[in-house]
Amino acid sequence: MEQALDVCRQWREAFGRWGFAHVVGHGVPDEHIEECYAAAERFFALPMEDKLSDCVRAAAHQWARDGATARGITRPRDSRPSPPPKGSGAADGHSGAPARVHHSDADLFPRSLPELKPATHRYFGSVQRLLQAIMEITAVSVGMPRSYFARFWGADAGAGGTSPHNILRLAHYRSQAGMPPRANQLRYGEHTDFQGYTLLWQDHNANGGSQTAPDGVPPKGGLQVRDPQTGAFLDAPPPPKAFTVNAGDLIQCWTNDVLLSNTHRVANPPAGDGTARVCLVFFAGPHPDTIVECLPTCTDRERPPRHAPVKAGATT
Numbered sequence: 522m523e524q525a526l527d528v529c530r531q532w533r534e535a536f537g538r539w540g541f542a543h544v545v546g547h548g549v550p551d552e553h554i555e556e557c558y559a560a561a562e563r564f565f566a567l568p569m570e571d572k573l574s575d576c577v578r579a580a581a582h583q584w585a586r587d588g589a590t591a592r593g594i595t596r597p598r599d600s601r602p603s604p605p606p607k608g609s610g611a612a613d614g615h616s617g618a619p620a621r622v623h624h625s626d627a628d629l630f631p632r633s634l635p636e637l638k639p640a641t642h643r644y645f646g647s648v649q650r651l652l653q654a655i656m657e658i659t660a661v662s663v664g665m666p667r668s669y670f671a672r673f674w675g676a677d678a679g680a681g682g683t684s685p686h687n688i689l690r691l692a693h694y695r696s697q698a699g700m701p702p703r704a705n706q707l708r709y710g711e712h713t714d715f716q717g718y719t720l721l722w723q724d725h726n727a728n729g730g731s732q733t734a735p736d737g738v739p740p741k742g743g744l745q746v747r748d749p750q751t752g753a754f755l756d757a758p759p760p761p762k763a764f765t766v767n768a769g770d771l772i773q774c775w776t777n778d779v780l781l782s783n784t785h786r787v788a789n790p791p792a793g794d795g796t797a798r799v800c801l802v803f804f805a806g807p808h809p810d811t812i813v814e815c816l817p818t819c820t821d822r823e824r825p826p827r828h829a830p831v832k833a834g835a836t837t
């Protein structure tokens with residue numbers, strides 16, 4: 522019990538300072554991660570014609586554009602609108618549409634890669650269970666009842682037609698061999714995530730953690746997190762077998778800035794480095810009709826609500 526409360530204290534501290542944490546001992550089986558990661562890599566390695574012809578036409582642009590565009594090459598910083606307006610849809614400054622895999626959209630799966638569907642579904646289910654634990658930790662960390670967020674993300678959350686809108690994005694940042702980025706370009710521009718938590722499996726930790734780079738070796742073109750106190754961007758390579766978790770704007774709104782939705786970006790690898798990057802990005806979204814407003818435990822006379830209540834769906 523004391524240990525569990527300590528985790529909740531650490532959570533509040535990490536997210537109050539950084540909006541980010543690395544989570545180990547998370548219970549997501551190595552093989553679920555390995556399968557999903559390997560299937561994602563195989564998908565991105567498919568020839569473009571296969572991606573196009575295999576996918577249902579109506580949905581194909583979602584998959585195909587991601588494979589086709591150099592989404593790792595975002596526009597130079599000066600020419601980017603920064604930060605993207607909340608609720609603009611172009612929420613995170615990508616050059617290509619993300620590959621969004623809704624759990625129910627079976628038809629989106631390419632026929633030439635039959636393992637992609639079971640692998641993403643298994644991973645999705647395991648990460649969803651991790652999310653439920655994270656929401657319990659979150660509730661306790663801000664003094665709410667442990668089960669508070671179960672109405673949004675718990676096993677029964679769909680009962681009243683209010684099922685969560687969690688999304689798994691398979692992210693591919695292409696090799697930049699032969700097309701070096703210009704000065705100030707980024708693989709992924711500076712942004713905050715706009716929903717609940719994001720549970721990220723980074724390339725640095727591919728294959729269930731068995732390919733983790735030695736401690737202290739910075740990633741070749743990876744996630745960087747802004748230090749809210751200094752404004753500096755710091756590399757955020759995960760320790761072995763860790764998920765990188767960050768809080769999105771809805772968490773910050775719910776907790777009245779007690780837990781932060783912090784700015785992050787993905788840096789380019791050094792010039793001449795041909796490393797591609799594949800990441801598994803799970804975005805936790807409550808049902809779009811959910812009204813998110815300051816929790817009673819996060820406000821008092823000295824700390825009035827800092828954000829107006831917002832409908833979750835209005836932020837996407």
Ligand SMILES: O=C(O)CCC(=O)C(=O)O
Nearest residue numbers: 613692714744787800802
């Ligand atoms: O690829 C990464 O490391 C970060 C991805 C990210 O920030 C996002 O998809 O919102």
Ligand SMILES: [Fe+2]
Nearest residue numbers: 712713714785
């Ligand atoms: Fe992000």
